[in-house]
Amino acid sequence: MSLTAAKEWPLIAFTLLSQIAVGAFWTLAAAHLFSREARVRGENEFLALPGLVIVAALLVAAAALSFFHLGRPKRAVFVLANLRRSWLSREILFELAFLALVVLLAFLSRRGAEPTALIEGTYILASLLGALFLFSMSRLYMLRTVPAWRGLYTPLSFFLSALLLGPLAAAAGQERLFAFPERADAFQDVAGISALAAVALIVLMTLLFTPRIGFLGTKTATLLEFPAQRIYPLLVFRLLFLAAAVLFIALYHDVERGGLMRLAFVSAGAAEVLGRYLFYAVYSRIGV
Amino acid sequence: MKQQTWVRQYAFHFDSSACTGCKACQVACKDKHDLPVDILWRRVYEVTGGTWKKEGGVWVPAVLSYYLSMACHHCQKPICGEACPTQAIYKRDDGIVMLETLACIGCRYCEWACPYGAIQFDPAGRVVTKCHFCYDYLALGEPPACVAACPMRALDFGDLSELSKKYAGTREIFPLPEASLTEPALIIKPHRDAARASKDTAEVANWEEI
Numbered sequence: 001m002s003l004t005a006a007k008e009w010p011l012i013a014f015t016l017l018s019q020i021a022v023g024a025f026w027t028l029a030a031a032h033l034f035s036r037e038a039r040v041r042g043e044n045e046f047l048a049l050p051g052l053v054i055v056a057a058l059l060v061a062a063a064a065l066s067f068f069h070l071g072r073p074k075r076a077v078f079v080l081a082n083l084r085r086s087w088l089s090r091e092i093l094f095e096l097a098f099l100a101l102v103v104l105l106a107f108l109s110r111r112g113a114e115p116t117a118l119i120e121g122t123y124i125l126a127s128l129l130g131a132l133f134l135f136s137m138s139r140l141y142m143l144r145t146v147p148a149w150r151g152l153y154t155p156l157s158f159f160l161s162a163l164l165l166g167p168l169a170a171a172a173g174q175e176r177l178f179a180f181p182e183r184a185d186a187f188q189d190v191a192g193i194s195a196l197a198a199v200a201l202i203v204l205m206t207l208l209f210t211p212r213i214g215f216l217g218t219k220t221a222t223l224l225e226f227p228a229q230r231i232y233p234l235l236v237f238r239l240l241f242l243a244a245a246v247l248f249i250a251l252y253h254d255v256e257r258g259g260l261m262r263l264a265f266v267s268a269g270a271a272e273v274l275g276r277y278l279f280y281a282v283y284s285r286i287g288v
Numbered sequence: 289m290k291q292q293t294w295v296r297q298y299a300f301h302f303d304s305s306a307c308t309g310c311k312a313c314q315v316a317c318k319d320k321h322d323l324p325v326d327i328l329w330r331r332v333y334e335v336t337g338g339t340w341k342k343e344g345g346v347w348v349p350a351v352l353s354y355y356l357s358m359a360c361h362h363c364q365k366p367i368c369g370e371a372c373p374t375q376a377i378y379k380r381d382d383g384i385v386m387l388e389t390l391a392c393i394g395c396r397y398c399e400w401a402c403p404y405g406a407i408q409f410d411p412a413g414r415v416v417t418k419c420h421f422c423y424d425y426l427a428l429g430e431p432p433a434c435v436a437a438c439p440m441r442a443l444d445f446g447d448l449s450e451l452s453k454k455y456a457g458t459r460e461i462f463p464l465p466e467a468s469l470t471e472p473a474l475i476i477k478p479h480r481d482a483a484r485a486s487k488d489t490a491e492v493a494n495w496e497e498i
Contacts (some may be wrong), residue, residue, distance in 0.1 A: 045363055071394015071414030078374035078391055088397055143404040145367060229426035287465035288333060288358065288401030288492065 008280040010069035015137060016165070017062035018095065018270055019158060022130035023166015025102060029123040041249065042230045052106040059099045073173050087140035094133040101126035128277070148282045153208040157279070160204065161272050163197040165265070168245075172265040195249040198242050198268060205275070231281065234274050241271035295365075297364060297383030298410040299473035300355055300422050300435075301455050305480060306442040309334060309355040316437030317359070325407045329432045330359040331498045335462065338489025348398070352490060354479030355375055355431070356464070358383060359434065359442060360406035360419035361472030369416075383473060384421045392416055403465040405498070412455035422446075448473050460485065462486055490496035 010275035027050045067073040082089045105122050171194070248264035309332055317323070317330040337349030362385045369377040369385065376391035378399055392415035399407040399416055399490035409417045430436070435443045444451070457475040459467035462485040464476075484490075492498075 008379065068441055069395065071396070071409070072392065075374070075391070075393045078376075078393060079395075080373075081391075082373050084371050086373040086397075088371070088395065140371070140397065142399045143367065143371065145401055145465065217453070262494045285400065285403055286469065288405045288498075 008069070008277075010065050010067070011280065012273065012276045013064045014066035014069070014162065015158070016269075016276055017065070018137065019134065019162040020165045020169050021055045021058035021062065022134055023162035023164070024051065024058070024169045025098075025166070026127055026131055027167045027170040028055070029127045030053065032123055033120060044082040046176075049106055049109045051173075052102055052109060054173070056099060056102045056106060059095065059102065064094065068086075073108055078091075087136050091133065091140055094129055094136055097131050097238040098126060098129040100176050100282070103130060131159075134162055140191070143285070145285045145287065146283065147286065148284055149279075151208060153204065154279075156277065157201070158195050160201050164194050164201060164245075164268050165272060167194045168268055169248075169260065192249070194264070194268070195246050198246050198271075202239060203241050205235070209235075209278075231278060234278055235240040235283075238271045238274040238278070241267045241274065246273065251263070281282070295382040295447045297448040297473050298362055298445065299383070299451050299475065300359065300361065301446075301451050301457070301475045301477075303442040303443040303444075303477040304354050304356060304442045304461070304482065305439075307332075307357055307476055307479075308440055310439065311436035312437045312439055315358050316433040317419070319484075320433035323417075324410065324412060326339075327410055327417060328498065329406075329417070330357060331405065332494075333355050333463070333492050333498065334494040335485060335490050337485055339489075345466065347446075349479055353485050354481050354485075355459075356399045356476075357367075357434070357438075358404055358406075360472075361404055361474040362421060364471035364473060365469075367401045367403070371397040371401040373397070384423055384459040385418070386420055386423075387416065387418050389415045389417065393401035395408070403469060416425050448475075451475050462490055463492060 028048060032048060042207045067076065070076060079092050080089050080257075096124060100121055105119065105126065107118055109121070135155060138158040141149040141154050143149060245264045245268035248260045248267060252264070298364075311332045313326060320330065320455045321329060323329060333356040334353070336351070336353045338349070341350035342348075349428050362379075364383070364413060366377065366379060366385045369375075369379065373395065374391045374393055376388045376393075377385060378388070379385050386426055391440050394409070394414045394416065396407075396409055396416060399409055407418050409415075410417050424429075425432055434447055435445050444455075446454070452475065455477060456476050457477045459472055459474050459476065461476055461478045461482040
């Protein structure tokens, strides 16, 4: 009955890549919907295309990696069969719907269409579906028999990962890959959001996550494989990576120093990989 | 112990005060279902604890030890079925929680969720497996293999309402979870030591064999 975090790399990859994709899409959507300068330009949608393609590619890659978590991946088509009760079924439904709308937007952008109510509405709807995707992703872990995952930490950390890594990915790739190359500095603001999210993650982790390590005192078989002594060094490394990400963002002043944003993304990414690893490591259910 | 003529909810009764920990139930189940190594649809937990206690000027042993024979409890609110995305886990009209292995994708979320360790992953088949109450034996009017094998008659089965009339008992003794989480179809006659056991004073001593 061993379920160790070391076996959950496919899920670590799936959840984090999905959260990067949703966060990056929210950034693109915010840039589209709230940037007046960009909206008046006819080429706006065309310029958004690379970002949308990358978001779609991230979602497909995340889904493909999640198959390694399944014992019988060829049967994955059955996964939508329990929408009435299973949050996993709902998660996949929302992921597919989100991906479909991202692809639709990419198609609309490819045609170089003028900004229309259809495109704006699709951005808004896709943003909501992305949120539902992340919400259902967190709900499926919030089992009433698994106290370590039951709390607010799970949804908050999933959404904060998206808010931390998504905008940083958009900002880090702004010059070559993402939309609005002439307005690369517009992403400075979203990087600021990422820094705030990173700080929030640190506080959250300290307040909510660390006390849950106390649950490791329970004498269940699953925890024998991952004693508390192994958790604290990983927590310290995660804090250091988050602090480094905040530092790199703080040092970023203009687009000429875009390398700092990429460093911030890498640091934040390392922090979140550690955080997600710890998330699975502290799994311990009530009972036997 | 003939098959019930009409059953709303099949359930097990376990007499912890009678169990000697011989594991005949575990072996009978494994034999009947030809289960591979590392898969146990019925498991016998050895709960031990306690320490020395000073009484007057003398130190005396205040230890405890008892056994729990646990399978799937065919819960009335099976959380495994809630977690399963493919509806591979479902409840029959007679309350037995069944697993359709051909529909299982091996995601193991049910295994995460079940607080009784009833869901067992089969690495060879790459799907989960679980106790199905020997429904094939029930159809023949025979008891489940584990019940039939117990030399102490510590195990019994039947309709939950009938068992409740027959036996007084509980569904919550250490280290089992609150029954309200899943409403297990289970009645336990506790061992006399069970009242003294808690996570602070007792532990499962045989994790490596479960």
